[in-house]
Amino acid sequence: MNTRLKHIEALISALRLSQINLDSLYSGKRDLTPLEAVELFLEQQQRLRTEKQNAARRKRARLPAEKSLETFDFGFQRSVSKEQMLQLSDMTWVEQAYNICLLGPPGIGKTHLALALSVKALDMGYPVAFTTLDDLMKILKTSGISATSRRRIKTINKADLVVIDEVGFLPLTPAEANLFFSFISSMSEKCSLIITSNKGFDEWADFLGDATITTAILDRLIHHCEILNMTGNSYRLEHRKTITKG
DSSP states (O other), rough: OOOOHHHHHHHHHHTOOOOOOOHHTTTTTTTTTTHHHHHHHHHHHHHHHHHHHHHHHHHHOOOSOHHHHHHGGGTTOOSSHHHHHHHHOHHHHHTTEEEEEEEEEEEHHHHHHHHHHHHHHHHHHHOOOEEEHHHHHHHHTTTTOOOOHHHHHHHHHOSSSSEEEETTSSSOHHHHHHHHHHHHHHTTTTSOOOOOOEOOGHHHHHOOOOOHHHHHHHHHTTTTEEEEEOOOOHHHHTTHHHSSOO
């Protein structure tokens, strides 16, 4: 390695740029002007930085899986239309801090759609945080004693889109219902929420255990909200796979 190349790599490191194989970058491009060479180098740096930022956003989001609208079976699930979801996938509602509530029985694709919109948001540069309501309760209840919980809350608070999955799957204690209200209140009009729930809003008081808190939560949640009431049979049950045949 010649002295000049070593010096260039040292400068790249000092400037905290990504190391690039310069021989590979400029292979077959010997006729570039100095400005063109610099432009090519900076474009490659920008691409690598974007890839790193995208990977970091995905890691912080903690999506259980990456889904897409292209893999969603709109033929099976007819209570939402592909056109409706494609309109939501432009993510302009995130800029306006609108919420989306996906309501309906288990297995009909609520989480799939929530994850597909989350992936779209990540691809467009929005910070996203995914959690189930049960995990959110654990984080909120342990934030006073757990540094890990505090870091996760900090990540959630910085997100432009927060997904809370499985709301209503398990009943909340009075203390947990109050924590949920405080969380929804703190996020109201600050970021967008996607809520998935197997309970209709008229059933929320059953798992929250308090009609007053339920009203207060829903008042903040659905003030600016797209509500998708999904119906139908479970996709997983209809398309279950078995070990044996016949």
